[in-house]
Amino acid sequence: MEIKDEHKTLLKTLGLKDEDFIRFDGKSVTYEFDWVKGVRLYDPDYETSYNEYIDVEGWSAWSSENDTFMGDILKGAWEEVERREKMGEAAKLVIDENKGAAIRTCDEILSIIR
Numbered sequence: 001m002e003i004k005d006e007h008k009t010l011l012k013t014l015g016l017k018d019e020d021f022i023r024f025d026g027k028s029v030t031y032e033f034d035w036v037k038g039v040r041l042y043d044p045d046y047e048t049s050y051n052e053y054i055d056v057e058g059w060s061a062w063s064s065e066n067d068t069f070m071g072d073i074l075k076g077a078w079e080e081v082e083r084r085e086k087m088g089e090a091a092k093l094v095i096d097e098n099k100g101a102a103i104r105t106c107d108e109i110l111s112i113i114r
Contacts, residue, residue, distance in 0.1 A: 038063030
């Protein structure tokens with residue numbers, strides 16, 4: 001599917017990357033342009049890197065709306081995932097250091113990840 005350069009610029013404001021444009025086939029991934037509203041993405045299966053809300057009909061918000069609702073509410077969740085991943089890595093490090101011996105105290109683990 002051909003995408004005009006000025007439309008690509010607007011689609012990038014939605015968070016899309018250059019590699020996403022190869023996924024546009026005019027059917028399962030496409031977009032609409034409006035002179036006033038900008039662009040909106042049709043990607044019901046999240047095949048692109050777009051990570052905001054897509055409605056039940058498969059459409060994103062218009063680029064002029066600057067919709068970041070999902071990103072805003074999930075920000076804390078992503079931070080928690082990163083924190084837990086760090087904790088898991090620290091626990092693995094402790095176990096490896098002790099070659100499977102008893103795990104250290106929580107304070108010791110926290111000092112490793114800080």
